[in-house]
Amino acid sequence: MTTGSLLAADLVIAVLAAAGWLGGGAASAARRRPLTLGLAAFALLATLARAITIIALARAGWWFAAEKVLIAAPLSLAAVGVAVPRLLRASGDIRSVAVPLLFAGYATSSALLVTILHGYPASAGVGLLAVAGVVAATAVSWRALGARPSRTVSRATLVVAVAALVTGTGLTVAPDGAPAVPHDHGYRDARTVGVGEPTRRFTLTAGTATVSVSGRDVAAWAFNAQVPGPELTATVGDVVEVTLRNRDIERGVTLHWHGYDVPNSQDGVPGVTQAAVLPGQEFVYRFRADQAGTYWYHTHSVSDVGVRMGLYGVLVVRPGPMTGLDVTVPVHTLGGRPLPAPRTERVEAGTPVRLRLINTDSTTHRYALAGTAFRVAAIDGFDLRGPTPLVDTAVLIPAGGRYDLVFDAPATPVALLVDERAVYSTGSVSTATGAWPVLDPLTYGVASPVPWSRFDRKFTLVLDRGLDLHELLPRYAHTVNGAADPDIPPQVVRLGDVVRFTIVNRSQTVHPWHLHGHHVLVLSRDGKPAAGSPLWLDSFDVRPGEVWEVAFRADNPGMWANHCHNLAHADAGMTLHLMYS
Ligand code: C2O
Ligand code: CU
Numbered sequence: 001m002t003t004g005s006l007l008a009a010d011l012v013i014a015v016l017a018a019a020g021w022l023g024g025g026a027a028s029a030a031r032r033r034p035l036t037l038g039l040a041a042f043a044l045l046a047t048l049a050r051a052i053t054i055i056a057l058a059r060a061g062w063w064f065a066a067e068k069v070l071i072a073a074p075l076s077l078a079a080v081g082v083a084v085p086r087l088l089r090a091s092g093d094i095r096s097v098a099v100p101l102l103f104a105g106y107a108t109s110s111a112l113l114v115t116i117l118h119g120y121p122a123s124a125g126v127g128l129l130a131v132a133g134v135v136a137a138t139a140v141s142w143r144a145l146g147a148r149p150s151r152t153v154s155r156a157t158l159v160v161a162v163a164a165l166v167t168g169t170g171l172t173v174a175p176d177g178a179p180a181v182p183h184d185h186g187y188r189d190a191r192t193v194g195v196g197e198p199t200r201r202f203t204l205t206a207g208t209a210t211v212s213v214s215g216r217d218v219a220a221w222a223f224n225a226q227v228p229g230p231e232l233t234a235t236v237g238d239v240v241e242v243t244l245r246n247r248d249i250e251r252g253v254t255l256h257w258h259g260y261d262v263p264n265s266q267d268g269v270p271g272v273t274q275a276a277v278l279p280g281q282e283f284v285y286r287f288r289a290d291q292a293g294t295y296w297y298h299t300h301s302v303s304d305v306g307v308r309m310g311l312y313g314v315l316v317v318r319p320g321p322m323t324g325l326d327v328t329v330p331v332h333t334l335g336g337r338p339l340p341a342p343r344t345e346r347v348e349a350g351t352p353v354r355l356r357l358i359n360t361d362s363t364t365h366r367y368a369l370a371g372t373a374f375r376v377a378a379i380d381g382f383d384l385r386g387p388t389p390l391v392d393t394a395v396l397i398p399a400g401g402r403y404d405l406v407f408d409a410p411a412t413p414v415a416l417l418v419d420e421r422a423v424y425s426t427g428s429v430s431t432a433t434g435a436w437p438v439l440d441p442l443t444y445g446v447a448s449p450v451p452w453s454r455f456d457r458k459f460t461l462v463l464d465r466g467l468d469l470h471e472l473l474p475r476y477a478h479t480v481n482g483a484a485d486p487d488i489p490p491q492v493v494r495l496g497d498v499v500r501f502t503i504v505n506r507s508q509t510v511h512p513w514h515l516h517g518h519h520v521l522v523l524s525r526d527g528k529p530a531a532g533s534p535l536w537l538d539s540f541d542v543r544p545g546e547v548w549e550v551a552f553r554a555d556n557p558g559m560w561a562n563h564c565h566n567l568a569h570a571d572a573g574m575t576l577h578l579m580y581s
Contacts, residue, residue: 001056002545003057003060003061003064003526003544003545003546004505004508004543004544004545004546005545006053006056006057006060006064006545007057007064007506007507007508007544007545008508008544009053010050010053010054010057010068010115011112011115011116011508013046013049013050013053014050014072014108014111014112014115015112016042016043016046017043017046017047017049017050017076017108017112018105018108018109018111018112019043020039020040020042020043020044020046021039021040021043021047021079021083021101021102021104021105021107021108022101022102022105022106022109023039023043023105024036024039024040024043024101024104024105025098025099025101025102025103025104025105025141026102027039028094028095028097028098028101029095029098029102029145031093031094031095032094033094036094036097036101037087040083040087040097040101043104043105043108044080044083044084047076047079047080047108050072050076051073051076054068054069054072054073060545061504061547063120063460063462063504063506063547064120064504064506064545066120066121066122067114067115067118067119067120067121067122067126068111068115069122070122070127071111071114071122071126071127071130072111072112072114072115073111075107075108075110075111075114075130075131075134076107076108076111078107079103079104079105079107079108080104082100082103082104082107083097083100083101083103083104086100087100087101095145098141098145099138099141099142099145102137102138102141103134103138103141106133106134106137106138106141107134110130110131110133110134111130113130113133114126114127114130116465117466117467117476118466118467118482119462119464119465119466119479119482119506120462120464120481120482120506121462121481121482123482195239195263195286195287195288196239196288197239198239198240198241198286199238199239199240200232200233200234200238200239200240200241200289201241201242201243202230202232202240202241202242202243203224203242203243203245204223204224204229204230204242204243204244204245204255204313205223205224205244205245205246205247206221206222206223206244206245206246206247206249206253206277206299206311207221207222207225207246207247207248207249208220208221208222208247208248208249209221209222209225209226209227209310211225211226211227211310211334213227213334213335213337213339213341214337214338214341216335216337218334218335218337219335220309220310220334220335221249221299221306221309221310221311222310222311223311223312223313227310227312227332227334227339228310228312228313228314228330228332228339228340228360229297229310229311229312229313230313231313231314231315231316231328232297232313232314232315232316233315233316233317233318234289234315234316234317234318235289235317235318235319235320235321236289236290236291236292236317236318236319236320237288237289237290238288238289238317239286239287239288239289240285240286240287240288240289241284241285241286242255242284242285242286243282243283243284243285244277244282244283244284244285245277245281245282246277246278246279246280246281246282247279248279249279249299249301249306249311250278250279251276251301251302251305251306252270252276252277252278252301252302253276253277253299253301253306253311254268254269254270254274254276254277254283254299254300254301255268255283255285255297255298255299255300256268256269256297256298256299256300256303256516257285257287257295257297257315258295258296258297258298258400258514258538258539259293259295259296259380259381259400259402259519259538259539260287260291260295260315260317260381261291261517261518261519261556262285262287262517263287263556263558264517264556264557264558264559264560265558266285266286266287267516267517267558267560267561268285268299268300269300269516269561270300270301272559272561272577273558273559276301277301289317291317291381292317292318292319292381293316293317293378293380293381293382293383293402293404294314294315294316294328294356294358294378294381294402294404295314295315295316295317295381295402296312296313296314296315296330296358296360296400296402297312297313297314297315298311298312298313298360299311299312300561302571303567303570303571304362304567304568304570304571307360307362307567308333308334308362308567309334310332310334312330312332312360313330314328314330314356314358316328316356317381323352324351324352324353324354325347325351325352325353325354325409326353326354326356327353327354327355327356327424328356328358329355329356329357329358329416329418329423329424330358330360331357331358331359331360331361331365331418331423332360332361333361338418338419338421338423340423342421342422342423342424342425343423343424343425344424344425344426344427345426346426346427347409347426348409349409349410349411350408350409351408351409352406352407352408352409353406353407353408353409354377354404354405354406355369355404355405355406355416355424356402356404357395357397357402357403357404357405357416358397358401358402359397359398359399359400359401359402360400361399362399362512362565362566362567362568362569363399363510363566364396364397364398364399364510364512364541365396365397365418365419366394366395366396366418366419366438367394367395367396367397367403367416367417367418368393368394368395368416368417368420368433368436369405369407369414369415369416369417370392370414370415370416370417370429370431370433371410371412371413371414371415371429371431372407372409372410372414373389373390373391373407374389374390374405374406374407375387375388375389375390375405375406375407376390376395376403376404376405376439376441376444377404377405377406378402378403378404379401379402379403379404379441379535379537380401380402380519380536380537380538380539381402381519381538382519382535382536382537384441384444384445384532384533384535385445385446385447385448385533385534386445386446386533387444387445387533388444388445390439392433392436392437393436393437393438393439394433394436394437394438394439395438395439396438396439396541398510398512398539398540398541398565399512399539399541399565399566399567400512400514400538400539400565401512401537401538401539401540409426412427413425413426413427413428413429414426414427414429415427415428415429415431417433420433420434440532441532441533441535442522442525442528442530442531442532442535443530443531443532444532444533445532445533446532446533447530447531447532447533447534448533448534450521450523450534450551451521452498452551452553454498455498455499455500455551456493456494456497456498456499457491457493457497457498457499457500457554458499458500458501458502459491459499459500459501459502460481460501460502460503460504461480461481461501461502461503461504461513461576462480462481462482462504462506463478463479463480463503463504463505463506463507463511463542463564463574464478464479464482464506464507465477465478465479465507466479466482466484468483468484468487468573470484470573475572475573476572477572477573477574478507478511478564478569478570478572478573478574479573479574480573480574480576483573484572484573484574485563485570485573485574485575485576488573488575488576489576490559490576490577490578490579491562491576491577491578491579492579492580492581493554493578493579493580493581494554494580494581495554495555495557495580496553496554496555497553497554498551498552498553498554499551499552499553499554500523500549500550500551501515501520501548501549501550501551502547502548502549503542503547503548503549503550504542504546504547505542505543505544505545505546505547506544506545507544508544509544509566509569510541510542510543510544510566511541511542511564511566511569511574512539512540512541512542512564512565512566513539513540513541513542513548513563513564513565514538514539514562514563514564514565515538515552515560515562515578516560516561516562516578517556517558517560517578518538518552518553518554518555518556518560518578519536519537519538519552520536520537520538520550520551520552521534521535521536521550521551521552522534522535522537522540522548522549522550523549523550523551524548524549525546525547525548525549526546526547527547537550539565554578554580557580558580559577559578559579559580560577560578560579561575561576561577562575562576562577562578563575563576
């Protein structure tokens with residue numbers, strides 16, 4: 001069983017246990033003896049089963065089990081300890097076990113809520129809050145069922161509840177006051193950044209537009225009235241200058257060069273590296289094109305909405321003059337419909353072809369190239385070492401990620417399918433690709449040793465969901481280490497540090513991780529060292545239950561966003577910052 005399915009099973013079992021005890025309590029209050037005994041037996045089994053999932057999760061990694069071991073397990077133990085002896089002694093009126101069974105129900109529910117609402121890391125405040133809830137609910141049931149809690153019990157309840165409120169909520173509101181990300185600290189646009197005279201100039205004007213997608217008009221936000229925006233191309237050594245204008249996007253726009261490790265002042269993150277460009281304003285970006293490869297650009301102002309509405313485009317930097325056929329395939333979902341429109345062209349046999357696959361959506365896409373053997377030449381703009389030919393193999397590209405596939409055109413047609421839909425072909429191909437195996441980039445190509453043996457800084461990011469009080473409005477945020485943006489403490493590094501991130505996903509959804517300004521080298525996944533070509537990524541899917549170790553050299557000073565590229569998640573809390581001291 002994978003850790004991801006263990007996490008899901010644990011949740012289901014926890015729900016069953018809580019429901020069983022609560023149902024048993026209700027049945028006994030209604031004097032339904034057989035039903036009470038049946039539900040209690042079921043609940044007991046579920047509670048014991050949860051002990052097994054908790055142990056298994058603790059073995060997979062402490063991050064997956066901390067609050068379960070420290071808070072949920074003691075609560076479940078108390079549930080069993082209180083309910084079972086009373087059940088065994090319940091010979092007369094079955095109603096006499098109602099309060100103990102309800103107590104067990106509250107204890108197991110509270111154990112469940114701690115996992116759903118808080119998660120990692122476990123804290124004393126949260127534990128106390130959980131206990132207070134159980135005590136209070138039990139006291140209320142006790143009263144409602146006619147019995148009276150003694151004065152000592154009532155007083156104790158009050159004390160626990162007050163203490164819990166003070167410590168517990170205090171923790172959710174301010175998890176140790178994160179040093180704030182600087183605002184408006186004299187942002188520089190390209191006119192003040194000396195990288196030389198531009199050799200490639202572009203102007204992108206953002207505005208609302210109506211674009212046609214598979215024959216239907218869709219309201220979009222577009223660069224130069226087209227979705228995707230114009231394809232920007234350059235050759236290594238060029239100085240690229242892009243003037244961004246905002247015609248009428250009320251919520252502001254910026255340009256972020258996804259995967260391009262530009263100087264910090266050109267990175268396009270509003271409130272961090274520049275102010276958002278408002279209607280009527282402009283901003284000039286300038287950077288030297290020193291990395292060849294496939295990249296993309298997109299707005300970073302209300303990025304969840306902005307990118308989804310169409311403010312994105314392709315950036316391709318070539319090492320020299322173009323040879324062969326070079327096709328970019330930026331995949332996107334606009335107004336619920338897939339882009340790009342399918343395209344067919346005739347290609348002469350023997351022509352070298354490079355397909356640049358770009359996923360600009362917020363979720364993973366599956367790509368399959370039928371009709372030819374191919375190699376994955378590059379991922380996220382970095383060439384792979386010793387890629388071998390692949391046949392009938394699909395690739396999964398994370399949100400924000402890019403794969404370059406290369407092959408020599410055969411005499412027979414080839415077709416590229418995205419999620420089973422043909423988007424590019426050289427003729428008609430009828431191959432079912434749905435059952436193809438998926439390439440694991442961690443075992444593809446030829447390995448070379450990791451360039452570092454020690455790490456100056458190590459950070460762990462535990463990804464989850466949790467209750468967050470955002471400006472005192474509760475929200476079910478996407479969290480990192482139990483906190484949500486803007487309360488996640490920044491990661492502070494020094495120029496030259498070798499930094500290691502351990503990224504743990506204990507949630508039920510995929511999180512495509514994306515660090516700005518740096519490519520990270522994949523060290524391992526789930527404890528298994530990467531065995532293929534060195535993988536220098538800027539976007540990678542951390543699936544439920546997975547643990548990734550990646551590293552990079554801190555060589556690009558500034559304040560960098562570090563976030564999930566499911567942009568709805570990023571917006572709902574899953575964003576933090578890497579900061580140079
Ligand atoms: Cu492609 Cu911070 O984003
Ligand atoms: Cu996410």
